[in-house]
Amino acid sequence: MDLPIVYHPNYVAPLPPGHRFPMAKFSRLYEVLLADGVAHPAQFHQPVLPPLNWIELVHTPEYVRDYCEGTLDAKAQRRIGLPWSPQLVNRTCIAVGGTILTAHLALEYGLACNTAGGTHHAFPSYGSGFCIFNDLAIAARVLLEQGLVEKILIVDLDVHQGDGTAFIFQDEPRVFTFSMHCEVNFPGTKQHSDLDVALTEGMEDDDYLQVLGSYLPDLLAEVKPDLVFYDAGVDVHLGDRLGKLALSDRGLLCREMQVLSTCLKQGYPTACVIGGGYADDFEALVYRHSILHRVASDVYRQYR
Numbered sequence: 116m117d118l119p120i121v122y123h124p125n126y127v128a129p130l131p132p133g134h135r136f137p138m139a140k141f142s143r144l145y146e147v148l149l150a151d152g153v154a155h156p157a158q159f160h161q162p163v164l165p166p167l168n169w170i171e172l173v174h175t176p177e178y179v180r181d182y183c184e185g186t187l188d189a190k191a192q193r194r195i196g197l198p199w200s201p202q203l204v205n206r207t208c209i210a211v212g213g214t215i216l217t218a219h220l221a222l223e224y225g226l227a228c229n230t231a232g233g234t235h236h237a238f239p240s241y242g243s244g245f246c247i248f249n250d251l252a253i254a255a256r257v258l259l260e261q262g263l264v265e266k267i268l269i270v271d272l273d274v275h276q277g278d279g280t281a282f283i284f285q286d287e288p289r290v291f292t293f294s295m296h297c298e299v300n301f302p303g304t305k306q307h308s309d310l311d312v313a314l315t316e317g318m319e320d321d322d323y324l325q326v327l328g329s330y331l332p333d334l335l336a337e338v339k340p341d342l343v344f345y346d347a348g349v350d351v352h353l354g355d356r357l358g359k360l361a362l363s364d365r366g367l368l369c370r371e372m373q374v375l376s377t378c379l380k381q382g383y384p385t386a387c388v389i390g391g392g393y394a395d396d397f398e399a400l401v402y403r404h405s406i407l408h409r410v411a412s413d414v415y416r417q418y419r
């Protein structure tokens with residue numbers, strides 16, 4: 116049995132040519148994982164569309180309806196930054212289903228990775244920064260509701276603060292939100308996670324890994340989660356258009372190794388999503404996302 120990975124062909128929805136969101140990365144990541152022998156076809160699990168009442172565990176019925184029917188006003192639509200289409204609605208919902216499935220697989224097998232997910236800027240009644248529905252928050256709520264877990268830790272290492280997730284769970288003691296992000300980056304107005312670690316602009320591998328190592332083990336020991344969600348955004352990379360940190364590919368590899376081995380060694384089930392990544396070099400970007408699955412495969416073999 117190899118690492119469970121979650122993918123659906125509908126993770127990609129058409130965008131206008133030249134749009135700055137690199138939508139094709141999700142299917143390209145799937146292809147690269149197969150082509151490079153990181154994964155074989157039988158390792159992939161395909162999600163289904165979640166029922167709307169699951170999405171409404173986090174989002175207001177008005178927002179869910181307006182988004183799904185394409186009746187959001189222009190300002191709310193602009194704040195999302197992705198032009199509405201029926202295919203994008205389907206893509207948004209199937210990606211939420213993907214993170215829910217990833218969480219279920221993580222509980223069953225100890226570790227699982229989505230090939231999308233991490234839409235952490237989505238708030239209950241509006242979307243923002245390419246994020247429409249908050250997959251991490253919805254998956255957390257669904258698993259709590261199903262009685263499968265009592266305590267969840269969200270480790271958000273995307274370069275941008277997980278502001279939507281922090282807001283959603285600000286009064287929820289069963290979900291601990293940890294965000295380590297670049298201080299001067301989007302969003303301009305930060306929310307309060309249970310633990311925020313704001314990094315200075317331009318931080319490189321060694322300092323970054325040291326800061327992470329000074330928080331994560333203590334946090335796990337303190338929270339003792341039944342499940343960890345890990346947002347492995349690669350926009351911390353030096354070559355990213357929207358990040359302001361300076362990690363290398365090697366730094367990313369060390370980060371994934373540090374997070375996953377720390378969690379798995381202590382027996383904490385971990386569900387991973389890929390988070391943000393916006394480099395101009397498309398193939399380099401896809402490779403960076405794939406580092407998560409490469410490291411997770413190794414760690415899975417070592418600890419299961």
Ligand SMILES: [Zn+2]
Binds near residue numbers: 391392
């Ligand atoms: Zn990001």
